[in-house]
Amino acid sequence: xxxxxxxxxxxxxxxxxxxxxxxxxxxxxxxxxxxxxxxxxxxxxxxxxxxxxxxxxxxxxxxxxxxxxxxxxxxxxxxxxxxxxxxxxxxxxxxxxxxxxxxxxxxxxxxxxxxx
Amino acid sequence: xxxxxxxxxxxxxxxxxxxxxxxxxxxxxxxxxxxxxxxxxxxxxxxxxxxxxxxxxxxxxxxxxxxxxxxxxxxxxxxxxxxxxxxxxxxxxxxxxxxxxxxxxxxxxxxxxxxx
Numbered sequence: 038x039x040x041x042x043x044x045x046x047x048x049x050x051x052x053x054x055x056x057x058x059x060x061x062x063x064x065x066x067x068x069x070x071x072x073x074x075x076x077x078x079x080x081x082x083x084x085x086x087x088x089x090x091x092x093x094x095x096x097x098x099x100x101x102x103x104x105x106x107x108x109x110x111x112x113x114x115x116x117x118x119x120x121x122x123x124x125x126x127x128x129x130x131x132x133x134x135x136x137x138x139x140x141x142x143x144x145x146x147x148x149x150x151x152x153x
Numbered sequence: 154x155x156x157x158x159x160x161x162x163x164x165x166x167x168x169x170x171x172x173x174x175x176x177x178x179x180x181x182x183x184x185x186x187x188x189x190x191x192x193x194x195x196x197x198x199x200x201x202x203x204x205x206x207x208x209x210x211x212x213x214x215x216x217x218x219x220x221x222x223x224x225x226x227x228x229x230x231x232x233x234x235x236x237x238x239x240x241x242x243x244x245x246x247x248x249x250x251x252x253x254x255x256x257x258x259x260x261x262x263x264x265x266x267x268x269x
């Protein structure tokens with residue numbers, strides 16, 4: 038069963054608009070972490086934002102914010118005021134396990150294209 | 154911030170030969186490193202977890218005799234693809250995890266392997 042689901046294979050957005058990338062997850066662990074990564078065409082994985090399962094507030098990092106709805110098991114990424122440089126693949130990931138025994142499980146990814 | 158390097162960044166090898174990929178944590182010690190594989194337009198799939206001084210833990214379906222992992226020091230893990238075949242052509246990404254409270258993962262830039 039897919040543990041991380043990203044239902045949008047591709048998204049096209051006009052520059053300067055806000056965009057929401059969807060991510061739902063499935064876990065029975067009370068303690069988990071959710072990540073968003075950006076992967077440009079160069080291939081490097083760029084960390085964007087992190088949300089812990091016990092965090093009371095939604096995480097924010099500059100233009101990135103995470104809309105965390107625990108009851109719905111969703112962790113959508115919101116990018117405000119999109120820029121051409123935001124065009125890339127975006128992956129949602131969930132951390133399973135604790136401490137040194139943890140590992141990341143990735144969603145299928147969403148390709149975001151920002152149009153000028 | 155924590156930096157992880159990979160070498161080489163790309164490699165072409167002939168079918169039947171072996172190729173070694175290095176993953177180094179440059180400014181921190183990593184007791185645990187992870188190796189991922191990414192096919193074109195697909196997500197990252199965890200291949201194995203590498204722990205310093207002990208045998209790697211392979212994910213289900215990953216051939217341990219084909220993908221040899223050695224984590225000889227706290228800053229270096231190597232992945233050797235033995236008897237490479239064209240279907241082994243892929244993008245291989247490593248990550249290194251810090252120890253202590255945060256247990257954050259930092260990704261290397263990836264190695265693109267092409268087997269001819």
